[in-house]
Amino acid sequence: MNYQNALENRMTTRDLVFASLFAAIIVALGLVPPITLGFIPVPITAQSLGVMLAGVVLGARRGTIAVLIVVLLVAIGFPVLSGGRGGLAVFAGPTAGFFIGWIFGAFTTGYLSERLVTASQSGLAQGVGFFVAAFIGGIGVIYLFGITYLAFVGGIGFSKAFLGSLAFIPGDILKTVIAALAGRAVMAGYPLLPQRA
């Protein structure tokens, strides 16, 4: 890698602080009591919503770093996942693939957000763009990792792993909608998303 390139890719202090603050938001979302949605009786844990939000608000690079910081905190022994889970044991469970998938989910959500959404679009177009980005990144990519890992490590095969995961899809689609609307609100109030479209 040449020097100029390295300088462009260098992480500034500002990037590091944004990523760390967002990691702190994701951690906090695992500590607050689950939010119950008015029309659905099931409470949703907001931590995977935080992963989508990281991509939608911060973009691919900083969003990925934010999630990497959370993964790092878990790995080194902070019980920062919802329900007080943490430590290397998290990586030993059959659902660890979903957790690892967060990193790539945040990246994909951020990558697509940067290309689909601009500040000059109408509110509806922004919302749809963020929804598509969060859906592909936050559900598609995360489930791809989670189901693949579950199929192999759990020894139950793809179709069973897929069927077992379906139960969580409705809640996750709801989170995607919230991520899209929150993404729009943050873009209007405090725009941070790098523009590449």
Next chain:
Amino acid sequence: MRTLYVEADTILHRLPPRAKLLALAAASIALFLTRSLPWLGIAVLIGVGLYFSLGLPMREALARLRPIFLTIVVVCLFNLLFNSPADAAVVLLRLTTLMLLAATVTATTSIADFIDEITVLVGPLERIGFLKAADVGLAVGLVIRFVPEILARYAAIREAHTARGLPVRPLTLIAPLIILTLRDADSIAAAIDARGFRRQ
């Protein structure tokens, strides 16, 4: 913030962190290479022996493992239903052993030791100029510092809803939480640079 490290002085605590992590990696590969029930049975006994020799109170020791063990049990039931009892037993013993060994490494390795290891791992990224090795510790410190603040802000936004007779909805809660939190980023970054933590 609480961590999962257990203050004690066992042989496992004194082993170098890198040796423990390499041993854990080797053990996880070995566990996935065998399907022999006697070997896996011995492995799980070793795991139980190590984990419960750390001096954690029994309640706490079990509470730490419960959520992960539950997912292992669910996957075992799937195996029992759709595959064979032998498959279910292999998965149960294999993943339980891995969980116990991983939890043992976590309980016997301090945060500082882990961060030292990670600093070595990100060495190549520092050489290409992407980040500073000290960034890892800095990021961890920032998160620990700001989580309580974000929780307080979350409670304040909830109260603001209640005071105005509004229902607390995720959307009206999360957008202000993000904006209020990230708005501080510039002054925090300036404070870090002013102290020369990252020397750039």
